[in-house]
Amino acid sequence: MTSTLEKIQSVKYEHDKLIILDQTKLPMETFYTKLDTIEDVWDAIFHLKVRGAPAIGIAAAYGLYIAARDIESDNYEEFCMKLKKHSSYLASSRPTAVNLFWALNRMEARAMECRDKSVSEIKVILLTEAHNIRNEDEAMCIAIGENGLKLLANGMTVLTHCNAGGLATAQYGTALAPLYLAKDRGWDIKVYADETRPLLQGARLTTWELSRSGVDVTLICDNMAAMVMKKGIIDAVIVGCDRVAANGDTANKIGTYGLAVLAKAHNIPFYIAGPTSTIDLKTLRGEDIPIEERHEDEITCAFGKRTAPEGIKVYNPAFDVTPHQLITAIITEKGIVTAPFDEGLKGLFE
Numbered sequence: 301m302t303s304t305l306e307k308i309q310s311v312k313y314e315h316d317k318l319i320i321l322d323q324t325k326l327p328m329e330t331f332y333t334k335l336d337t338i339e340d341v342w343d344a345i346f347h348l349k350v351r352g353a354p355a356i357g358i359a360a361a362y363g364l365y366i367a368a369r370d371i372e373s374d375n376y377e378e379f380c381m382k383l384k385k386h387s388s389y390l391a392s393s394r395p396t397a398v399n400l401f402w403a404l405n406r407m408e409a410r411a412m413e414c415r416d417k418s419v420s421e422i423k424v425i426l427l428t429e430a431h432n433i434r435n436e437d438e439a440m441c442i443a444i445g446e447n448g449l450k451l452l453a454n455g456m457t458v459l460t461h462c463n464a465g466g467l468a469t470a471q472y473g474t475a476l477a478p479l480y481l482a483k484d485r486g487w488d489i490k491v492y493a494d495e496t497r498p499l500l501q502g503a504r505l506t507t508w509e510l511s512r513s514g515v516d517v518t519l520i521c522d523n524m525a526a527m528v529m530k531k532g533i534i535d536a537v538i539v540g541c542d543r544v545a546a547n548g549d550t551a552n553k554i555g556t557y558g559l560a561v562l563a564k565a566h567n568i569p570f571y572i573a574g575p576t577s578t579i580d581l582k583t584l585r586g587e588d589i590p591i592e593e594r595h596e597d598e599i600t601c602a603f604g605k606r607t608a609p610e611g612i613k614v615y616n617p618a619f620d621v622t623p624h625q626l627i628t629a630i631i632t633e634k635g636i637v638t639a640p641f642d643e644g645l646k647g648l649f650e
Contacts, residue, residue: 308466308509311350311358311434313427318362322349323467327508335359338367338386345393345400348499352468353542353578354437357399360390361430364407368426371419379419383411395590396551396619397542398580403433438470440575443633445477448538448573450636451629452478456535457490459525462553463505464540464573474573475538476510478631483515491517492528496553498599498616522555529566537563538631541574548624548641549586554617560626569628576632576648586621594618 310321318335325331335341341363344350350359367386373379387404394400410429414422465473472480482489491510496502503519510517528534537559543551550572563570583589596614630637637644
């Protein structure tokens with residue numbers, strides 16, 4: 301697949317260094333930074349320098365390899381004990397996106413499979429596994445794009461929320477992948493992007509990557525979505541996801557639930573796009589998904605300017621959960637799942 305998006309890589313490993321595109325500096329500055337230690341990786345995930353569920357998982361996998369690389373022990377049991385400790389530390393960076401835990405568990409399991417190998421060999425194997433996680437995500441994004449394209453048509457206008465593009469994944473994105481494929485095939489697809497309060501991932505990131513790839517994108521404030529739907533401008537809503545429960549309930553960036561309610565009220569299809577690594581069959585329903593709450597400063601004085609009184613109480617959940625009843629379909633690399641979601645999601649793993 302050829303696309304202008306291939307130039308965007310939010311996470312890459314080169315010359316024994318983990319390199320990320322610092323998304324806190326976009327759109328004004330395109331700044332790549334090297335992460336040399338596991339503490340650097342934790343900080344980058346927690347402070348949203350790298351964000352988006354798949355990209356977080358990729359960064360965590362490389363971060364765990366970096367920690368493993370620096371373990372000074374040739375004893376397998378001691379090595380694995382320290383590896384688990386480092387994995388738990390990285391897992392504490394953010395609670396909602398299941399890809400983080402999925403990637404770390406996969407790396408740990410790979411080490412457990414190598415009891416007959418030397419520690420030095422295991423370290424090489426872990427780096428290969430991190431590469432595999434990254435490369436598989438890129439392939440999954442392309443497949444999600446192909447499947448999502450089946451739900452669109454030339455001339456459509458799509459609304460999206462937050463950022464589920466190349467910046468949030470290995471490349472191409474999840475919710476944005478079908479839009480990039482449509483662009484590459486000459487389709488006339490227009491996109492409306494919510495600004496996505498309070499950290500403006502839609503304004504800062506989605507519009508940045510779509511516009512630089514030549515996609516027709518229009519930015520709107522979050523509270524304008526109902527009006528553009530009522531005007532008949534929007535043909536479909538496509539968003540990403542940070543965790544999908546076994547029944548189809550989906551956690552995504554705060555504001556997604558409201559969009560789903562609006563889409564239902566205006567008879568607009570509401571699609572979730574994500575890889576199977578984001579599906580958590582062990583979490584039975586949305587109420588069981590842990591929701592990250594972030595610091596009040598993100599609301600009261602975001603980007604350096606205070607916009608609320610000192611001492612005001614603040615509630616700042618980073619995610620909300622959209623009930624499966626409001627979801628038209630979940631687009632994965634293995635296919636499109638519709639209700640009943642519990643059966644369809646389970647079938648993806650059989």
